[in-house]
Amino acid sequence: xxxxxxxxxxxxxxxxxxxxxxxxxxxxxxxxxxxxxxxxxxxxxxxxxxxxxxxxxxxxxxxxxxxxxxxxxxxxxxxxxxxxxxxxxxxxxxxxxxxxxxxxxxxxxxxxxxxxxxxxxxxxxxxxxxxxxxxxxxxxxxxxxxxxxxxxxxxxxxxxxxxxxxxxxxxxxxxxxxxxxxxxxxxxxxxxxxxxxxxxxxxxxxxxxxxxxxxxxxxxxxxxxxxxxxxxxxxxxxxxxxxxxxxxxxxxxxxxxxxxxxxxxxxxxxxxxxxxxxxxxxxxxxxxxxxxxxxxxxxxxxxxxxxxxxxxxxxxxxxxxxxxxxxxxxxxxxxxxxxxxxxxxxxxxxxxxxxxxxxxxxxxxxxxxxxxxxxxxxxxxxxxxxxxxxxxxxxxxxxxxxxxxxxxxxxxxxxxxxxxxxxxxxxxxxxxxxxxxxxxxxxxxxxxxxxxxxxxxxxxxxxxxxxxxxxxxxxxxx
Amino acid sequence: xxxxxxxxxxxxxxxxxxxxxxxxxxxxxxxxxxxxxxxxxxxxxxxxxxxxxxxxxxxxxxxxxxxxxxxxxxxxxxxxxxxxxxxxxxxxxxxxxxxxxxxxxxxxxxxxxxxxxxxxxxxxxxxxxxxxxxxxxxxxxxxxxxxxxxxxxxxxxxxxxxxxxxxxxxxxxxxxxxxxxxxxxxxxxxxxxxxxxxxxxxxxxxxxxxxxxxxxxxxxxxxxxxxxxxxxxxxxxxxxxxxxxxxxxxxxxxxxxxxxxxxxxxxxxxxxxxxxxxxxxxxxxxxxxxxxxxxxxxxxxxxxxxxxxxxxxxxxxxxxxxxxxxxxxxxxxxxxxxxxxxxxxxxxxxxxxxxxxxxxxxxxxxxxxxxxxxxxxxxxxxxxxxxxxxxxxxxxxxxxxxxxxxxxxxxxxxxxxxxxxxxxxxxxxxxxxxxxxxxxxxxxxxx
Numbered sequence: 012x013x014x015x016x017x018x019x020x021x022x023x024x025x026x027x028x029x030x031x032x033x034x035x036x037x038x039x040x041x042x043x044x045x046x047x048x049x050x051x052x053x054x055x056x057x058x059x060x061x062x063x064x065x066x067x068x069x070x071x072x073x074x075x076x077x078x079x080x081x082x083x084x085x086x087x088x089x090x091x092x093x094x095x096x097x098x099x100x101x102x103x104x105x106x107x108x109x110x111x112x113x114x115x116x117x118x119x120x121x122x123x124x125x126x127x128x129x130x131x132x133x134x135x136x137x138x139x140x141x142x143x144x145x146x147x148x149x150x151x152x153x154x155x156x157x158x159x160x161x162x163x164x165x166x167x168x169x170x171x172x173x174x175x176x177x178x179x180x181x182x183x184x185x186x187x188x189x190x191x192x193x194x195x196x197x198x199x200x201x202x203x204x205x206x207x208x209x210x211x212x213x214x215x216x217x218x219x220x221x222x223x224x225x226x227x228x229x230x231x232x233x234x235x236x237x238x239x240x241x242x243x244x245x246x247x248x249x250x251x252x253x254x255x256x257x258x259x260x261x262x263x264x265x266x267x268x269x270x271x272x273x274x275x276x277x278x279x280x281x282x283x284x285x286x287x288x289x290x291x292x293x294x295x296x297x298x299x300x301x302x303x304x305x306x307x308x309x310x311x312x313x314x315x316x317x318x319x320x321x322x323x324x325x326x327x328x329x330x331x332x333x334x335x336x337x338x339x340x341x342x343x344x345x346x347x348x349x350x351x352x353x354x355x356x357x358x359x360x361x362x363x364x365x366x367x368x369x370x371x372x373x374x375x376x377x378x379x380x381x382x383x384x385x386x387x388x389x390x391x392x393x394x395x396x397x398x399x400x401x402x403x404x405x406x407x408x409x410x411x412x413x414x415x416x417x418x419x420x421x422x423x424x425x426x427x428x429x430x431x432x433x434x435x436x437x438x439x440x441x442x443x444x445x446x447x448x449x450x451x452x453x454x455x456x457x458x459x460x461x462x463x464x465x466x467x468x469x470x471x472x473x474x475x476x477x478x479x480x481x482x483x484x485x486x487x488x489x
Numbered sequence: 490x491x492x493x494x495x496x497x498x499x500x501x502x503x504x505x506x507x508x509x510x511x512x513x514x515x516x517x518x519x520x521x522x523x524x525x526x527x528x529x530x531x532x533x534x535x536x537x538x539x540x541x542x543x544x545x546x547x548x549x550x551x552x553x554x555x556x557x558x559x560x561x562x563x564x565x566x567x568x569x570x571x572x573x574x575x576x577x578x579x580x581x582x583x584x585x586x587x588x589x590x591x592x593x594x595x596x597x598x599x600x601x602x603x604x605x606x607x608x609x610x611x612x613x614x615x616x617x618x619x620x621x622x623x624x625x626x627x628x629x630x631x632x633x634x635x636x637x638x639x640x641x642x643x644x645x646x647x648x649x650x651x652x653x654x655x656x657x658x659x660x661x662x663x664x665x666x667x668x669x670x671x672x673x674x675x676x677x678x679x680x681x682x683x684x685x686x687x688x689x690x691x692x693x694x695x696x697x698x699x700x701x702x703x704x705x706x707x708x709x710x711x712x713x714x715x716x717x718x719x720x721x722x723x724x725x726x727x728x729x730x731x732x733x734x735x736x737x738x739x740x741x742x743x744x745x746x747x748x749x750x751x752x753x754x755x756x757x758x759x760x761x762x763x764x765x766x767x768x769x770x771x772x773x774x775x776x777x778x779x780x781x782x783x784x785x786x787x788x789x790x791x792x793x794x795x796x797x798x799x800x801x802x803x804x805x806x807x808x809x810x811x812x813x814x815x816x817x818x819x820x821x822x823x824x825x826x827x828x829x830x831x832x833x834x835x836x837x838x839x840x841x842x843x844x845x846x847x848x849x850x851x852x853x854x855x856x857x858x859x860x861x862x863x864x865x866x867x868x869x870x871x872x873x874x875x876x877x878x879x880x881x882x883x884x885x886x887x888x889x890x891x892x893x894x895x896x897x898x899x900x901x902x903x904x905x906x907x908x909x910x911x912x913x914x915x916x917x918x919x920x921x922x923x924x925x926x927x928x929x930x931x932x933x934x935x936x
Contacts, residue, residue, distance in 0.1 A: 034723050035719055035720060035723055037569075037570040037612070037616060037620075038570065040579060040609065040612065041608040041609055041612050043583060043603075043605045043606045043608070043609060044605040044606075044608075045605060046603060046605050047534030047603055047604050047605055047707070048534070049534060072532050072868075073864060073867065073868055074864065075864060075865070075868070113785060114785050114786055114795075117784050117785035117786060118784070118785075118786055118854075121783070121784045121854055121857075121858060122854055122857065123857060124857040124858045124859075124860055124861030124862075125861065126861075141861075141865070142861075143860075143861055143864065170795070170798060173798065173823070174801060177754070177801045177823055177824060178801070180753050180754065180824065181649075181753070181754065181801070181821075183753065184649035184751065184752050184753055184754075185648070185649060186647055289751065290647055291642040291646035291647040292639070292642045292643060292646075292647045294647075322581050323577050323581060323587070324574070324577050324578050324581045329574065332636055332639075333574065333632065333636075336631075336632050336634075336635030336636055336639070337635075337639070338636075338639050338643075339636060339639040339640040339642075339643045339644075340643075359639070359642065359643045359647065361635075361638070361639055361642060391582055394582050394583065394584070395581050395582050395583065395584045396584065397584065398582075398583040398584025398585070398602075398603045398606065399584030399585075399586075399603075400584065401533070401534050401535055401584065401603040401604075402533075402535050402584065402585075402586060402601055402603065404533055405532075405533045405535060405868075405869055405870070406868045406869055407868065408868075
């Protein structure tokens with residue numbers, strides 16, 4: 012590599028002239044100045060000849076382009092007998108096209124220092140690209156090729172299938188993964204797409220064929236079932252012309268609609284214990300299926316949870332970490348998905364305090380349900396969310412994430428322009444109403460992965476609900 | 490979003506052009522020795538504030554390991570004018586992102602605030618720099634000791650293979666070397682920490698002359714300098730700090746260790762002593778790490794994971810710190826595979842590098858990847874403030890943020906070969922981690 016030097020214009024000033032300091036009055040906390048006006052980035056849109064919607068936010072501060080093709084099919088589209096299908100399809104998508112083999116794809120992308128990734132989540136699958144602007148043409152050619160012309164080579168499929176089976180073994184070594192997977196199964200059962208492991212099971216992966224992936228791709232990876240997000244140092248006209256050319260071979264198709272079923276009803280609190288002998292901590296998950304992203308109560312619930320367990324100074328974290336020293340961190344969240352996602356309170360708890368921690372978790376949930384928040388707390392949370400809003404439009408990744416949120420959940424285009432108003436309008440009455448409606452601990456599952464020989468007696472005497480033993484998948488142990 | 494006039498990055502016109510960081514900044518020092526670095530960026534209404542202290546676990550004493558990090562926790566527990574739980578409370582109230590981190594060499598405190606709340610951040614950072622001790626109590630220490638022990642459980646003890654790194658550090662460095670213990674510390678040492686230790690540590694290492702205040706983002710430079718003087722100028726300068734020197738470390742002969750963990754697959758860690766950070770040899774070994782394990786055609790990945798498929802993953806990298814480094818290869822076996830078999834493949838790949846070297850194309854690919862990573866790191870005010878503070882402490886000049894690519898320029902195959910021979914021909918440590926009850930999966934003896 013040849014290095015061309017340029018003169019940097021660093022302005023270095025060494026100053027030693029500050030007058031001798033006097034003690035500063037620190038008795039009052041400095042008041043902030045007027046809040047900055049946050050300019051919500053302008054989203055520009057166009058539609059390609061094949062029907063693909065393209066959303067662009069221009070961002071000229073760095074010579075970078077980021078793209079994210081959002082496919083409206085994630086693990087929620089896995090057939091119930093084939094968990095892991097969306098994930099495997101994403102894994103193999105960039106492993107070979109009609110004209111490029113896996114090694115060539117990898118070499119071309121790395122040769123320009125770009126990143127190409129394919130992944131799937133619950134609500135969608137994503138093909139992402141990040142490249143320096145100067146390498147965009149090469150990067151785009153490979154990106155488009157894996158979207159339009161994937162061939163899912165048998166050898167690459169076999170290799171990645173074997174890797175996935177190994178990765179499922181490794182999940183069983185991690186108490187956090189065990190807790191997450193078992194919790195999902197306990198809440199939703201494996202008759203619901205949210206109850207299965209999105210990475211699959213040894214049985215589902217073991218029997219999967221490359222034809223299954225081809226079918227998933229052919230059905231769901233269609234321009235009429237996708238939106239392409241672009242953030243970067245480029246204009247809409249310029250990128251649309253390049254995309255029209257690169258993606259011209261990608262054709263629309265009929266995409267069967269999917270309705271995510273309602274979660275199973277839970278009638279009573281139950282405690283599920285999963286043994287991990289000798290574990291240094293107990294991984295705890297408490298909750299139940301709660302809300303979809305489309306709920307009209309999104310804003311009051313979001314505000315309420317920030318106080319309950321959604322930030323460092325939340326009640327749950329201050330209680331379990333700062334007051335009691337039970338944990339390195341404790342939290343709660345509503346996982347708003349296309350279908351009804353779970354409410355979950357979670358933490359890793361020092362083994363001999365597991366029962367006490369469960370009691371404190373339930374106390375905080377019940378206390379919020381009974382009393383809601385004070386006016387002072389509400390003002391505190393709102394101010395924090397409003398201030399934090401300014402921090403969300405800095406990087407290409409944040410800008411892409413903002414658009415992805417609108418695209419996946421069908422939010423209105425003015426979602427971010429009206430966000431602050433929606434936060435402002437939440438009242439303590441709203442908080443109490445949604446707390447009563449959505450925080451019913453008498454129906455929550457309490458899942459604990461830990462050293463049962465040590466923790467079981469304490470949990471039994473805490474009398475939190477009927478106790479069952481479960482295996483590392485969350486299935487009942489006779 | 491506005492276009493900033495202070496464009497930071499320039500793509501050079503000539504080919505092959507490297508994108509070079511070109512960040513404008515201002516540096517000055519208060520009479521008490523506090524170094525201040527300012528970088529304006531008005532592209533978003535946010536400011537990143539970093540206070541980085543040049544103290545880490547390498548400044549700890551034997552039997553008090555983990556202390557620098559425990560101390561970091563104490564810095565969030567209030568100071569003379571800031572109530573016990575107010576530091577987090579005040580910052581979260583304005584929507585800030587907040588955290589701290591500790592490594593072997595530095596301890597870092599930072600917040601990203603909306604630009605109207607910069608003064609709050611400076612007020613809070615200064616109060617804990619100047620007035621921590623009046624607010625320090627035994628109760629707070631005991632509570633944070635529990636939190637840190639839980640952090641150790643969460644990150645080390647309850648994690649598969651979690652204790653491997655401290656076993657490697659212990660084997661690679663003599664017991665009095667400050668890199669021989671883990672940053673998180675040992676449980677018994679955390680138990681032993683006393684309130685007096687907190688006070689002594691603060692007086693020695695938390696003086697303004699041992700800190701860098703680095704601010705990047707949407708501020709008015711005249712106003713910010715007034716605020717910095719207002720809040721930070723009154724503290725006295727501390728005494729000079731004695732720092733552990735970079736003395737070359739070697740191991741006299743190969744080390745083979747095995748331990749059994751609650752895991753299903755064996756994992757092999759190979760470590761060689763290597764140069765400290767921010768040196769040319771450090772850069773060359775960083776490139777070699779990429780050539781070995783980044784991407785499908787990288788040598789180790791291709792051989793172990795892609796072609797032979799005997800390993801689930803492999804990573805090779807130069808892990809360097811202020812006074813020493815280690816070059817490491819870590820790989821996890823596929824089911825039914827032994828570490829002996831995997832190590833034989835690694836040996837042949839490494840021998841191939843030591844005899845035949847690498848190609849210029851491999852080097853160029855690795856350097857191109859570095860370039861993109863550096864540009865990405867500059868995409869946030871926090872990333873820029875952090876990098877400037879780190880360059881100040883590690884190299885004495887925050888301006889080295891604009892010369893990040895320099896160490897990677899004009900690396901040739903001959904140079905990679907020479908550096909690889911120098912470090913990877915020396916004795917190494919092999920750490921086998923195997924499932925409980927399956928010691929036969931480990932390498933039994935070094936060939």
